[in-house]
Amino acid sequence: MDSEKNVSRRAVLCGLAVLTLGLIPENAIAASGVKVLANGKVVVNLSKNPALKKVGGVVQFTNNKGIDIALVRTGKGVKAFRALNLACTHQGYPLRLEGDKWVCDNHLANFSLAGAVTKGPAESNLQNIPLKATKKKITVG
Numbered sequence: 001m002d003s004e005k006n007v008s009r010r011a012v013l014c015g016l017a018v019l020t021l022g023l024i025p026e027n028a029i030a031a032s033g034v035k036v037l038a039n040g041k042v043v044v045n046l047s048k049n050p051a052l053k054k055v056g057g058v059v060q061f062t063n064n065k066g067i068d069i070a071l072v073r074t075g076k077g078v079k080a081f082r083a084l085n086l087a088c089t090h091q092g093y094p095l096r097l098e099g100d101k102w103v104c105d106n107h108l109a110n111f112s113l114a115g116a117v118t119k120g121p122a123e124s125n126l127q128n129i130p131l132k133a134t135k136k137k138i139t140v141g
Ligand code: FES
Pocket: 088, 089, 090, 091, 092, 093, 104, 105, 106, 107, 108, 109, 120, 121, 122
């Protein structure tokens, strides 16, 4: 009887673990093939970042000034990318990706994947960092 309870309890705990893991949002992937140029611009090689092949794909990196940046694919076109400064526009707290939105854990502001503010207290969209896109690489900065 005790072993049946243990098995049953174990089965429930395993089930909860599986459910919990299934609910954990997909995190942005650290960018690979990133090169920082002497002028501080960052070159992201697209062939080394398969996450950016699909619309909504995101990779993250930090530039030489310590700014955390998300590179987001916003459409199918070659130039459909945004580079976002991942500092919350309310008080600068670092954002994290939760599903398809950016969330600030400081006062719970939300931003769309492309950086538009969707929930206060932040009032402005995320800062866009200029970029140049080609079929092979994105140069940010
Ligand atoms: S610092 Fe992000 S909501 Fe306040």
